[in-house]
Amino acid sequence: MADEANRATFLEIQGRMIEITGKLKQVQSQVRNKEGEKKRAFLTLEELKQLSDDTNAYKSIGRAFVLEPKSVLMAEQEQKLKDxxxxxxxxxxxxxxLEKQKAEVENNLKELLQQDPGIARQIMSMTVA
Structure with missing residues (x-):
């Protein structure tokens, strides 16, 4: 009976670990994407600063290009940078x-394995299909 309860607890902890790890990877990917957007906006701003104030430049909208004043393009890039x-x-x-949650789940798993060493043997004997 206790063996089944520990096994169910282990499966629950394992599920939470998989869920948290997936969310963590997703957030890390989003951070990388936002850092790329930030860098593109910064570099575009640097290039626009080199142009004279009365210059018009082209803005890409999908497959089309629209002629815009430099001030409008600068404001858009600054807003992208801030966002x-x-x-x-x-x-x-x-x-x-998420990292704190993951550490908490890892601690719960360690406690479970220390509490019932038999479940550790069962886990080790499980084959991955």
Whole structure:
């Protein structure tokens, strides 16, 4: 009876670990994407700063290009930069939270294995299909 309860607890902990690990990978991917967006916006801003103030430049909209004043393009790139920075801060806090959850689940798993060494043997004897 206790063996079945421990096995069910292990399966629950394993499921939580898989879920948290998946979410953590997703957040890390989102952070990388936002950092790329931030870098592109920064580099575009640097290039636009080199142009004279009365210059018009082309903005890509899908497959089309639209002529816009430099000031409009600069404002858009600055907004993208700010939005990316805010998103990165938010995602970093989510990442920290998920890492804490993962550590907590790992501790729960360690406690379960220390509490019932027999379940560790069962886990080790399980074959991966």
């Amino acid at each position: 990316s920075e805010a998103a990165i801060v938010s995602l970093q806090s989510s990442k920290e939270y």
